[in-house]
Amino acid sequence: MKIGFLTCPGTMPGSPVRRDDAFEHDLQVDAIRPALAARSGTLHEIDWRAPLEAFDGCQLVLVGTPWDYWDFEQEFLDKLDALEGAGVAVCNPPALVRWNSRKTYLRDLAERGAATIPTxxxxxxxxxxxxxxxxxxxxxxxxxxxxxxxxxxxxxxxxxxxxxxxxxxxxxxxxxxxLPQIASEGEYSFLFIDGEFSHALVKRPAAGDYRVQSLYGGSEEAITPDAGDLAAAKAIVDALPHGTPLYARIDMVRSADGLLLMEAELIEPYLYPLQGPELGPRLAEAIARRIGN
Ligand SMILES: Nc1ncnc2c1ncn2[C@@H]1O[C@H](COP(=O)(O)OP(=O)(O)O)[C@@H](O)[C@H]1O
Ligand SMILES: [Mg+2]
CATH class of the missing domain: 3.30.1490 (Dna Ligase; domain 1)
Known part of the structure; x- marks a missing residue:
């Protein structure tokens, strides 16, 4: 199995312009690469702007860490389409990525009955x-x-x-x-691989901030969600269009009405491998299944 992993200058190892949170790229790759190797697979970090020839022999490409695509959206979506057109399985698939790239998808999910933040x-x-x-x-x-x-x-x-x-x-x-619970309780992330729950964590902002991202000093802790919270996250996964995603990160925050969806991260999420040590093997198994290995 030859598997591609899309990067950008901000995340590519050795790049002179790496982002401060590029360590998340490294943790993710370090989780997936050995799990693929255990199945005789290899993982190749490739800048998403690289020409199609750079992907020769890849059966599947993970969207990975193209953490600049939002400023080059059309070019990025075109590249995913081109890869798919060249017979490479792209995960998550371009149709789902396109739908998820504009947060109006939250309105679609709300219309399908998902519990979202009023917007x-x-x-x-x-x-x-x-x-x-x-x-x-x-x-x-x-x-x-x-x-x-x-x-x-x-x-x-x-x-x-x-x-x-x-x-x-x-x-x-x-x-x-x-939602003040973001600061008092934190934001929950629920990770699903091929629609199956993998692991969960709570992300808390630094004191005095309300943004949970590591760039702003946020911290994370693994949790075991109770059945009600897990069902709320699974209901979001089940409401997604375009088939079961290979990976999904469901970010939720509690309100007086229970857990509400902050974001369904289906494009380039950090998958929190440290909080879910089984992530690599689960992903490798799902990848192998998808490419019939
Ligand atoms: N309605 C909200 N109430 C409280 N905090 C929020 C709200 N929306 C966003 N945030 C904070 O800002 C962060 C970023 O917002 P989010 O919608 O997840 O966008 P993105 O992660 O794509 O930038 C969240 O993780 C959370 O910390
Ligand atoms: Mg977010």
């Missing part, structure tokens, strides 16, 4: 939209984020009556009530 969708947001959100949600803190983005980039938090008159966001936005 206003605004193409060209203004301070008036923020003020409107306080009234709509009956809350006094809101979060504004990009509809296409990751790593909390371009995100801002606002308190009622304190929105700067010149506030703008140069991108289509989504506006949500701020």
């Amino acid at each position: 206003l969708w605004v193409e060209q947001p203004t301070p008036a939209d923020i003020e409107n959100a306080f009234d709509q949600f009956g809350c006094d803190s809101i979060v504004a984020k990009r509809q296409v983005g990751a790593g909390a980039e371009g995100q801002s938090i606002h308190r009622k009556g304190e929105v700067p008159a010149d506030w703008t966001m140069q991108h289509p936005a989504m506006i949500q009530p701020y």
